[in-house]
Amino acid sequence: MGKRLGLTGNEAVAYAVKQADVDVIAAYPITPQTVIVERLSEYVANGELDAAFVPVESEHSALSTVVGAAATGARVFTATCSQGLALMWEILYIASALRLPIVMSIAARALSAPINIHCDYSDVMGTRDAGWITLFAENVQEAYDNIVQAFRIAEDPEVLLPVMCVHDGFILSHCLEVVEVLEDEQVRNFLPRRDRPNVLDPSKPITLGPVGLPDSYMEFKRQQDEAMKVAYRKVKEVGKLFGELSGRYYDVVHAFGVEDADVVAVCMGSAAGTTRYVARKLREKGLKVGVLKIRMFRPFPKNEVRELLKGAKLVIAMDRATSLGGAGHPLQMELATTFYTWRQKPLIMSVVYGLGGRDLTPMDIERMFNIALEYAKKGEVPEEALWLGLRE
Amino acid sequence: MTLIEVRWHGRGGQGVVTASELLANAAIFEGKYAQHFPEFGPERAGAPVRAYTRISDEPIELHTGIYEPDIVVVIDPTLLVNMDILLSGLKRGGVFVINISEPPSELKERCKELGAKLYYVDATKIALEIFKRPFFNTPMLGALLKATGIVKLESVHEAVKRRFKPEIAELNIKAISRAFEEVRSA
Numbered sequence: 001m002g003k004r005l006g007l008t009g010n011e012a013v014a015y016a017v018k019q020a021d022v023d024v025i026a027a028y029p030i031t032p033q034t035v036i037v038e039r040l041s042e043y044v045a046n047g048e049l050d051a052a053f054v055p056v057e058s059e060h061s062a063l064s065t066v067v068g069a070a071a072t073g074a075r076v077f078t079a080t081c082s083q084g085l086a087l088m089w090e091i092l093y094i095a096s097a098l099r100l101p102i103v104m105s106i107a108a109r110a111l112s113a114p115i116n117i118h119c120d121y122s123d124v125m126g127t128r129d130a131g132w133i134t135l136f137a138e139n140v141q142e143a144y145d146n147i148v149q150a151f152r153i154a155e156d157p158e159v160l161l162p163v164m165c166v167h168d169g170f171i172l173s174h175c176l177e178v179v180e181v182l183e184d185e186q187v188r189n190f191l192p193r194r195d196r197p198n199v200l201d202p203s204k205p206i207t208l209g210p211v212g213l214p215d216s217y218m219e220f221k222r223q224q225d226e227a228m229k230v231a232y233r234k235v236k237e238v239g240k241l242f243g244e245l246s247g248r249y250y251d252v253v254h255a256f257g258v259e260d261a262d263v264v265a266v267c268m269g270s271a272a273g274t275t276r277y278v279a280r281k282l283r284e285k286g287l288k289v290g291v292l293k294i295r296m297f298r299p300f301p302k303n304e305v306r307e308l309l310k311g312a313k314l315v316i317a318m319d320r321a322t323s324l325g326g327a328g329h330p331l332q333m334e335l336a337t338t339f340y341t342w343r344q345k346p347l348i349m350s351v352v353y354g355l356g357g358r359d360l361t362p363m364d365i366e367r368m369f370n371i372a373l374e375y376a377k378k379g380e381v382p383e384e385a386l387w388l389g390l391r392e
Numbered sequence: 393m394t395l396i397e398v399r400w401h402g403r404g405g406q407g408v409v410t411a412s413e414l415l416a417n418a419a420i421f422e423g424k425y426a427q428h429f430p431e432f433g434p435e436r437a438g439a440p441v442r443a444y445t446r447i448s449d450e451p452i453e454l455h456t457g458i459y460e461p462d463i464v465v466v467i468d469p470t471l472l473v474n475m476d477i478l479l480s481g482l483k484r485g486g487v488f489v490i491n492i493s494e495p496p497s498e499l500k501e502r503c504k505e506l507g508a509k510l511y512y513v514d515a516t517k518i519a520l521e522i523f524k525r526p527f528f529n530t531p532m533l534g535a536l537l538k539a540t541g542i543v544k545l546e547s548v549h550e551a552v553k554r555r556f557k558p559e560i561a562e563l564n565i566k567a568i569s570r571a572f573e574e575v576r577s578a
Contacts, residue, residue, distance in 0.1 A: 006417040006426070139455070171455050176413055176428040178420050178451075273453035359457045 002182045002246070009143045009172035012179050013079070013105045013165070014039035016147035018049045019187035020103075023074035026054035026065035030084040031117045032169040033107040037079060059084035063091040063104075070100040071208055073199035075151065078102070081169060082109035085123045089130075095162045096131030097224060098209055101154030101196075102162040104132075105147065108269070108320075109169040110356040118357020119169040121268070121321040124297075125330045131224050133163040133231050134298040136268040138254075140177040142295075143167040145248055148182070151191050152238045158230045160196070168270045170357065182246060190245055228299045235296050252296035253304045257283055261290030263372045264309055266335060267318035268294045271353070271360050275318070278365040289369050294331070302338045314347040314376040315339075316368065319385070320354045329385060349375055350385035364388045396542060397458045398445040401478055402467040405437040407529030411467065412443035414533060414555060418547035419447045427452050440471060447542060465536050466490040467515065467528040475502060482508055489539050491515035491528050495578050503578070511539040513575040522567045530564040534571035545572060 007015065014036050017025070025044070027037045043049035052069075056062045059080050066076040080088060085106060095102050108124055110116040124134065133153060137143040143165070150163040167173060182190075198206060212220050235252055243249030256276045258264050265275050272293035279289045292308055294301065309315055317332035328336060332350040339345045349372050354360045368388055375381045398415065402408035409430045416428035424447055431442040444458045460481045469492040471478060479502055482488060486508045490499070493514040503510040515531035522531075530552070537545055545568070552564045 004420065004423075006413075006420040006428075168455070170429075174429060175455070176416050176426075178425050270455035274456050277453045361456050361459070362454070 002180050002186070005179050005181055006176050007140060007144070007179045008035065008174055008176045009137070009140045009167045010035035010107065010174070011039060012140050012144035013147055013167065014043070015181060016144045016187075017077050018043045019182065019184050020075065020077075020148065020151050020191055021049070021188060022051050022077045024052045024054065024066060024069035024076045025078065026056050026062045026069070026076075027078045027080065028056055028059050028062050028084060030059070030080055030082065032109060032173040033079050033081050033084075033105070035173070036105055036107070040077075059087040060091060063088040063095065066102050067091060067095050067098065067100060070095075070102050071098065071200045073196055075155070076102050077104070079105040079107070081107045082111055082123045086111060086126060089126065092127055092130040092132065094209065097220065099160040099227070100162060101151075101160055103147065103150045103154055104162065104164050106164055106166045107169040107173040108166050116356040117169070119171050119320070120355045120357065121166075121330070122355075124164070124166050125321040125323075127164065128298070128330065131161065131228070132298060133161055133228075133235065133296070135163065135165050135235075135296055136294065137165065137167040137172060138270060138272045138293060140167075140172055140175060141179050141248070143172055144179050144181065145242065145246070145250065148187055148190065149238050149242050149250065152241075153231065153234055155191075155194055155196070156234050157194065157196070159227060159234050161224075161227055161231055166269065171270045180246070186245060190242070232299045232301070250295065251304070252301040253308065254293040254295060255290065255308045256280075257290035258292060258308050258312065259290075260288055261311070262288040262313045262376050263316065263369060264290040264292050264312045265316040265318055265365075265369070265372075266292045266294060266305075266331065268297060268331070269320070271318060271320065274360055274362060275365050278362045278369065282366065282369055287369070287373065289373070300334050300338070305335065305338050306342050306344070309346060310344055312346045314349055314372055314381065316349045316351055316372050318351045318353060322352055322355070332385070347375065347379070347381045349381045351388050352385045353388040358389050360389070395446060395448045395452070396463065397461045398447075398463040398465065398536075398542075399458055399461040400443040400445070400465045400467065401471050402441055402529065403471070404439045404441050406467055407527050408441045408467060409443045410555070411465075411529035411533045412445045414530070414548060414551045415445045415536070415543065416447070417551040417554070418543040421547045421550050422543055424449055424543075425452050461486065463487045463489070463536065463540060463542070465532055467532040469516070472496070472499065475499060479506065482506055484508075487511065487540055489532065489536050489575070491532055493517070500578050509539070510578040511535060511575050512578060513571050515571055518567055518570050518574070522563055522570070527567075531567045531571035534568035535575040537568075538572045538575045539577075545569070
């Protein structure tokens with residue numbers, strides 16, 4: 001068993017990246033991700049990590065740098081959030097389409113305006129269609145564990161896709177918790193160096209990222225979509241292998257109390273623990289509620305969602321981001337599509353919470369469950385989202 | 393032991409966040425589960441700052457603010473001008489620990505109404521004598537330990553040794569031990 005340390009989310013991410021023995025790091029500091037970059041530059045400066053640390057002038061350059069480095073076969077890492085992630089946007093698509101196994105950490109933070117440094121998923125949801133595997137951490141332990149697994153997933157010869165590991169800004173990035181870390185050697189053995197096809201090598205010249213005109217572009221996109229299907233399976237496999245190594249088994253979702261629940265709240269990130277805490281108390285009172293945590297947002301775990309929610313009368317889609325003017329909010333739309341294209345269609349109640357770091361309190365969650373239980377009884381839900389914790 | 397929640401009050405630059413972090417790490421050394429998080433926002437020297445600690449024998453699932461603390465620690469007596477904020481949400485039967493040479497009678501009465509136990513120590517004096525600087529944080533950690541027994545003194549010493557250089561650690565251990573001895577119940 002590994003060491004038991006008190007680490008913040010950012011420290012845990014940096015520690016995992018050091019153990020992964022990356023070759024190139026390029027990153028630009030942005031609150032609340034900054035400590036990741038600070039720790040990694042310290043590790044490189046004091047010789048604990050033998051990597052090239054490239055201090056860049058913007059996030060656009062940070063991702064471009066790791067794209068270039070990854071294309072040569074290097075193991076690479078970057079981290080950002082919010083405006084920084086927005087600035088990376090055009091390179092996100094290039095990273096995934098070039099099939100580069102980049103690992104990026106996101107300390108999720110709201111987008112401006114108004115300027116806000118606190119947690120929500122408006123930054124991550126902006127990358128929804130960019131072709132990145134996306135994992136969410138519920139706590140600091142998971143933030144550490146996800147990074148270790150991400151390199152294994154990304155570099156799998158059948159996957160070769162970038163992975164985004166999200167931990168909630170401030171709520172986890174600046175929260176110190178107990179983390180059981182693996183030994184360096186265990187991580188090295190878990191992440192063996194593998195030969196990759198199509199790397200840039202002056203002795204065997206190839207072209208990466210040429211034009212793909214109407215005669216070939218669609219085929220590239222279809223291949224990426226197929227790679228995502230493989231990634232779905234691989235994330236599950238790696239979660240199991242990681243469990244054999246650490247004792248902490250991971251799947252693409254985590255369910256609590258769903259077997260007999262009338263109402264199941266579906267959420268991501270740090271909200272999952274608080275929601276489970278409330279659900280447990282309500283179940284003690286005999287209320288049939290459950291929680292389904294989505295750990296892997298991309299590819300979206302349709303099979304598990306259908307299987308685990310098949311008995312639910314009502315599903316609550318808890319969104320920490322909005323799709324302004326949309327037919328629904330991001331997670332709500334995923335769930336609606338997941339069920340609409342299937343035989344069973346539970347009611348889906350949309351909840352928007354925690355924008356710009358608005359705290360999600362146990363009281364709010366209890367109120368949400370009570371409202372949902374009423375709707376489940378009536379057999380109908382309102383079309384408009386419930387904005388939890390909104391000052392009215 | 394069930395879940396214990398602590399709220400720290402101080403001013404930017406006095407080490408409020410460090411005190412909370414040391415407490416969490418001390419609990420982790422004892423094999424317990426703990427969480428420490430600062431109140432987030434622009435950090436300015438002198439502005440009121442809060443930090444929070446959760447300690448439990450079991451894994452902590454909650455990731456939300458602390459609204460009804462079991463324990464409140466005030467490391468700067470000038471914050472008493474707004475007593476309501478300091479006492480806000482303090483659980484009935486909770487503990488209030490403050491850096492002050494003599495607690496005002498109003499505070500004593502308010503704590504009595506809440507059924508809260510009031511402890512005090514002159515951490516300013518201890519800090520100025522030992523550090524020659526206004527670091528009231530670690531003495532108040534010592535006072536908190538004596539008042540509540542929330543973690544062992546040796547665990548905090550260990551946390552301090554890992555956090556600071558040896559000469560600084562030694563001064564902090566001295567300050568913690570002295571406040572541990574000098575804290576009084578009102």
